[in-house]
Amino acid sequence: MDETTVALCIDLDQTLVRTDLLLESGLKALKDRPVAAVAALFGLVRGRAHLKQRLAELAELRVDLLPYHPAVLALAQTAKAAGRPVVLATASNRKYAEQIALHLGIFDAVHASDAATNLSARVKAERLLGLYGEGGFDYIGDSRKDLAVWRHARRAIVVNPQPGVRSALARNHLPHELLSRRGSPLSPLIRALRPHQWLKNTMVFVPLLAAHLFLDLHAILGAVAAFLAFSLMASAGYVINDLLDLEADRQHARKRQRPLACGDLPIGWGLALAAVLVAxxxxxxxxxxxxxxxxxxxxxxxTLAYSLHLKRRMTLDVLTLAGLYTLRVIGGAAAIGIPLSFWLLAFSMFLLLSLAYLKRYAELESLRRDGGDWASGRGYGIKDLELVRGLGIPAGYSAVMVLALYINSPEVRALYRDPQIIWLVCPLLLYWIARTWSIAHRGLMHDDPLVFAIADRGSQATLLLCVLALWFAL
Incomplete structure (x- = not known):
């Protein structure tokens, strides 16, 4: 058989692209048009083809940002250069398949699902067999559903095979070529959890320390349990946020390497991981x-409201971030069964609001250095830099004012023998707030100021001095 007459047929989901377009379109529709997306799910009773069609009508995907598999692209380009027909054969909706074909410019034909036909497994096999004949095409795929196609292909090429695919090929006596193998899922799973962000959940211990219960074993165990619960729930929130923010992350210089955005972790795994973490x-x-x-x-x-909508609303997003930080403090008090001090709540809200604004400022400063104009998926642009700074610094200084008023309150005398020593904390905090904002102004701030503060030696020294002042005031 003349090699140039043998078509190279390529699957799309988890093959040409390292993602699943049905799940991507569902998540995009859920983010942009949640009510219509939920209603579309009921269309599943009319079949997967109808569901895919409905989601394609609701969701626009940036096909230029999708994580394409470089080895598959290279093979397709080589076949194209050799004069072979290169065909995209996918169960994804035709709208996305044609957009991808137009973007890449290497396909001679596109076969995909439409409102009536789900071009998968046996249906795809029959379509390709009718067009190219028995053994008249090579086929690149990844799943067990592709077995029906591989049985009629001249050559089976496997990309990042799902579990059991290669053994199924062997049982069916189908020789195959392994183009690439997916690495261990452990590292992407851990990266998706963002365990370094769990440091923020140490805020649940603040009420324990403020109430001087650091020697109470029952209270300590309650705070530790609260820390674990918040860490797991926070990781669930991070995974959900990444699932809903795939397109925005792929436009970001650093976030594009997140496991779900770059395809290291399948979207289905991300959905399952989020559910397990919440449970x-x-x-x-x-x-x-x-x-x-x-x-x-x-x-x-x-967290869910923030990921779905609030993160795109100026001011509401920052208030929500500050609220999420503050809820950790409230949760710490609830876990050990003590009322939350008015002073601690007021101090926390102002300080954490300043940190929330600092987070946005750091993101905008990074965007400015990269030559961008508007933060993708956010309600801010470069022109808002001065506004964000003008709102964030006074919020931090307001927290110091709350602390100063607390020192002169009747409540402080019940907890401290020499409360006047606590005055030393005020200039320390004023220094720390000015220093962190100065670092952000110079473009050296981490995306998350709390993570920066915990790892920064200057912040650690300031915290140590504050703790010593409070200790000597006891």
Whole structure:
């Protein structure tokens, strides 16, 4: 057989692209048009083809940002250069398949699903067999559904095979070529959890320390359980945020390497991971007082609202971020069964609002250095830099004012023998706030100021001096 007459047929999902377009379109529709997206799911009773068609009508995908598989692209380009027909044969909706074909410019034909036909497994095999004949095409795929096609192909080429695919090929006596193998999922899973961000959840210990219960074993165990529950729920929120922010992340210089955005972690795995994390976090929270579970639920609801909508709304996004930080403090108090001090709540809200603005400022400063104009998926542009700084610094100084008023309050005398020593904390905090904003102004701030503060030696020294002042005031 003349090699130039043998078509190279390529699957799309998890083959040409390292993602699943049905799930991507569903998530994009859920983010942009949530009510219509939920209604579209009921169309599944009319078949997967109808569901794919409906989601394609609701969601526009940036095909130029998709994580294409370089080895598959190279093979397709080589076949094209050799004069072979290069064909995109996919169960994804025709709208996306044709957009991808137009973007890449290497396909001679496109076969895809439409409103009536789901071009998968046996249906795809029959289509290709009718067009190219038995053994008249090579086929690149990844899943068990592709077995029906490989049985009629001249050559089976496997890309990042799903579990059991290669053994199924062997059982069916189908020789194959392994183009690439997916690495261990452990590293992408851990990266998706963002365990370094768990440092922020140490804020649940603040009420424990403020109430001087650091020698109470029962309170310590409650705070540790709260830390674990918030860490798991926070990771669930990060995964959900990454799932809903795929397109924006792929436009970001650093975030494009996140496991879900770059395809290292399949979207289906991300959905399952988020569900498991929420369930385990709720199970841990159920061992604590009921009020803690309410706070944890409010935290998750706020995280979901932030990921779906609020992060794109100027001011509301920052208030939500500050609220998420503050809920950790409230959760810490609920976990050990103590009322939250008015002074601690007021101090926390102002300081954390300043940090939330600092986070936005750092993102905008990074965007300015990269030559950008508007933050993708956010409600801010470069022109808002001065506004964000003008709102963030006074919020931090307001927290110091709350602390100064607290030192002169009747409540402080019940907890401290020499409360006047606490005055030393005020200039330390004023220095730290000015220093962190100066670092951000110079473009050296981490995307998350809390993570920066925990790792920064200057911040660590300031915290140590504050703790010593409070200790000597006891």
């Amino acid at each position: 385990v976090a709720a199970a841990v929270g159920a061992w604590l007082p009921p009020l803690f579970l309410v706070v944890l639920g409010a935290y998750f609801a706020a």
